[in-house]
Amino acid sequence: xxxxxxxxxxxxxxxxxxxxxxxxxxxxxxxxxxxxTRLGEGxxxxxxxxxxxxxxxxxxxxxxxxxxxxxDVAGVRAVATSSVRDARNQAEFLARASEAAGTPVEVISGxxxxxxxxxxxxxxxxxxxxxxxxxxxxxxxxxIIASENGRMLDAVSKPLGAVRLRENFLRDDPxxxxxxxxxxxxxxxxxxGVSGRFGASGWLRGIATAATASAVVSVIGGVPxxxxxxxxxxxxxxxxxxxxxxxLSVLDLAARRKVGGIGPRRAExxxxxxxxxxxxxxxxxxxxxxxxxxxxxxxxxxxxAARGVGKERxxxxxxxRREVERLSLRYGxxxxxxxxxxxxxxSLFDALQPLHQLPLESGKLLEAAAYLHDTGHYVNDAGHHKxxxxxxxxxxxxxxxxxxxxxxxxxxxxxxxxxxxxxHEGLKSLSQDEAQALMRLMPLLxxxxxxxxxxxxxxxxxxxxxxxxxxxxxxxxxxxxxxELWATERIGEVFRQVYGLxxxxxxxSK
Numbered sequence: 001x002x003x004x005x006x007x008x009x010x011x012x013x014x015x016x017x018x019x020x021x022x023x024x025x026x027x028x029x030x031x032x033x034x035x036x037t038r039l040g041e042g043x044x045x046x047x048x049x050x051x052x053x054x055x056x057x058x059x060x061x062x063x064x065x066x067x068x069x070x071x072d073v074a075g076v077r078a079v080a081t082s083s084v085r086d087a088r089n090q091a092e093f094l095a096r097a098s099e100a101a102g103t104p105v106e107v108i109s110g111x112x113x114x115x116x117x118x119x120x121x122x123x124x125x126x127x128x129x130x131x132x133x134x135x136x137x138x139x140x141x142x143x144i145i146a147s148e149n150g151r152m153l154d155a156v157s158k159p160l161g162a163v164r165l166r167e168n169f170l171r172d173d174p175x176x177x178x179x180x181x182x183x184x185x186x187x188x189x190x191x192x193g194v195s196g197r198f199g200a201s202g203w204l205r206g207i208a209t210a211a212t213a214s215a216v217v218s219v220i221g222g223v224p225x226x227x228x229x230x231x232x233x234x235x236x237x238x239x240x241x242x243x244x245x246x247x248l249s250v251l252d253l254a255a256r257r258k259v260g261g262i263g264p265r266r267a268e269x270x271x272x273x274x275x276x277x278x279x280x281x282x283x284x285x286x287x288x289x290x291x292x293x294x295x296x297x298x299x300x301x302x303x304x305a306a307r308g309v310g311k312e313r314x315x316x317x318x319x320x321r322r323e324v325e326r327l328s329l330r331y332g333x334x335x336x337x338x339x340x341x342x343x344x345x346x347s348l349f350d351a352l353q354p355l356h357q358l359p360l361e362s363g364k365l366l367e368a369a370a371y372l373h374d375t376g377h378y379v380n381d382a383g384h385h386k387x388x389x390x391x392x393x394x395x396x397x398x399x400x401x402x403x404x405x406x407x408x409x410x411x412x413x414x415x416x417x418x419x420x421x422x423x424h425e426g427l428k429s430l431s432q433d434e435a436q437a438l439m440r441l442m443p444l445l446x447x448x449x450x451x452x453x454x455x456x457x458x459x460x461x462x463x464x465x466x467x468x469x470x471x472x473x474x475x476x477x478x479x480x481x482x483x484e485l486w487a488t489e490r491i492g493e494v495f496r497q498v499y500g501l502x503x504x505x506x507x508x509s510k
Contacts (some may be wrong), residue, residue: 001353002310002360005068007078007101009063011040011139011163012269016064016461017297020069021305022354023465027123028297031067035060036265038231038378040140041081044164049087052152061100068328069102074310077211077300078105081113082140082161110157114143116153117123117209123302124294125233126150130204135280136295137212137273139163144280146198154198163361164214165272174252174426175271183272187279195283209295211266212273217291218261225261232293238281241289247273255316271300279314314363320399324371327395331378333371337452342370344462345448349441352471354441355499365404366441369411370448376412388428389413395450407434414442415449419494443495445501450487451475471495471503481507 005018008173013036020028031328038058042050042442056460061078067078068076074509078101084090085107097105105422109114117136121127127150140161146153169183220236227235248271256267281289304310314479316324328338341468348362356362393409410426418437421426427435451462451473464474475489488505 002074002305003071004304004309005071005073005076005306006029006297007030007064007076007103007105008296008300009039009061009078009080009084009097009105011038011043011081011083011137011141012038014039014060014064015086015295015297016068016389017301017456018068019298019301021301023351024199027301027426030071030448032336033067037458038163040161040163041167042084043087044140044167047086049089049093050240051318054093058096058100059375061097065100065102070379070392072359074313075304075305076103077304078103079113079296079300080105080110080114081104081108081296082138085109086140087481096136098346108252110141111155113141113156113296114145114157115152115294116303117143117294118145118147118155118299119302120294120296120298121149121207121209121292122147125207125292127207128337131199131202133169133198133203133206133280133284134209134292134470135206135213135277138210139269142276144198148262154257156194156197158194160187160276162269162273162276165221165276166269166457170272172502180249180271180275182508183275187276191279193431198284200283201285203284203286205288205290206279206281206284207290212270213277213289214293215262215266215270215290216241216244216274217289219259221261223261224261225231228261229293231291233290235288238278238287238495239282241278242417245271245278248274249466287472293509307405308367308377310360311350313347313360316367317399320364321371323397324368325398327392328371328375331375331391333374333377338371338374341373341445341448341452342367344451345444347462348444348448348464352444353468354466355471355501356444358437359441362437362441362500365408366444367399368404368408369415369445372408373412373415373445373449385413385416388415393426406430407438407457410438411441411445414438415445419497439498443491443498445492446494447473447488451484451505453484453487469501471501473500473503473505474508475505476508 001020001022003020013034016033018031039053039057076091094105132147138141138161141157142160143157145155167178202214213481214228217231217234217236220240221234257264262270345366348368373388375391377386378385389409389412392412397405406429413422413426433508464473485505490501
């Protein structure tokens with residue numbers, strides 16, 4: 001299945017996540033990294049990102065980019081949030097960060113940040129019923145999100161990030177009473193009116209994301225920082241959050257660092273973060289706080305998948321499609337049938353990626369073979385699959401490399417009859433990896449050809465799933481498709497030999 005990567009450049013830390021997407025399944029996280037860079041430190045006083053913070057952030061981005069590139073992701077999105085939004089030297093930083101990350105870095109609005117947070121929570125922990133309040137406290141801003149039945153209703157972004165508040169209010173260690181009162185008054189002022197906009201009651205639950213909430217729930221739940229993954233979806237009473245705020249507010253940094261569950265860098269900014277969290281719980285009348293490990297990065301990955309980013313890598317380009325159609329017409333291929341087989345082959349390739357695990361680019365070669373597999377009829381109906389190999393291998397096929405043309409020709413050769421064997425002449429030109437890819441794509445082409453067997457376009461939209469120990473294909477057709485079902489059943493044993501699973505085709509009337 002497709003893999004995507006996300007980079008979230010926050011005011012306090014940079015996060016990277018790469019994950020594989022399987023329909024109707026949780027994200028399969030392949031890599032996850034976080035590093036504190038304090039990019040926002042100084043921005044809220046001077047209006048500029050410091051050279052030191054920018055240098056460190058770019059070093060971190062380059063390392064993270066190397067990691068996600070090694071995973072062959074289909075798409076990546078890198079975003080920057082509050083501190084970069086506020087920085088006067090934003091353009092300079094974005095140019096450097098984009099070069100280091102190997103992809104354009106974009107500054108997103110507070111509302112877009114909120115949308116991605118909500119989508120991330122919904123992806124990791126679906127909220128399917130009732131009103132849910134989500135709060136994400138970052139280094140520069142806090143996003144407060146109203147969600148109902150899994151859909152974002154409204155969101156606000158407030159300048160209540162932990163780094164920003166620490167810089168603006170808490171200059172002493174431990175902070176003085178006056179500094180704390182001023183900070184609390186500022187937080188109350190910024191949250192004033194939000195409860196009236198969202199509603200102060202009727203919430204099914206309140207969910208907090210990001211590192212401040214993780215630390216709070218870890219401390220209250222007695223979970224060591226080294227095992228903080230255990231706090232995902234953990235619930236703590238709001239009264240305990242208030243108590244923790246009072247306890248931490250009178251401690252100096254050295255003492256805060258000794259509190260179990262709070263990391264040494266988080267201890268520097270934990271007091272303002274907990275203050276915002278406690279005020280949000282009070283403002284919205286929430287008796288409990290839940291923590292979710294989801295964040296902007298999960299929302300980015302879910303959004304990339306929903307938009308089908310990267311799928312173009314598995315499909316023929318406009319030039320490539322033009323060339324295979326030209327060659328098909330030259331050899332008298334029925335174009336409606338070829339296009340239908342290609343459409344089915346594309347769907348099978350996408351749906352069965354967990355089985356074949358081939359690079360996305362392999363999908364283009366399968367699609368090309370779907371267009372060209374019947375070219376051999378131009379020579380003779382008998383043994384036409386062998387003739388297809390010869391014609392494709394020896395025809396001019398612009399927009400493809402010579403190795404790609406040879407692979408496509410071999411795939412056409414094995415769209416029916418015998419399986420690849422070492423003594424077959426055409427196989428000798430393929431590398432070991434290419435031969436393995438051929439074996440995995442061959443059953444997909446045979447199934448696609450079988451389902452398009454009738455040449456009458458009776459197969460409409462189809463759904464393919466791996467379920468209950470078999471591959472199930474559900475096809476929609478207003479009429480009987482006995483010929484297509486018979487043709488597909490005949491290649492069932494080949495499919496089982498290659499993938500170790502039976503395949504079943506079911507007709508759904510529509």
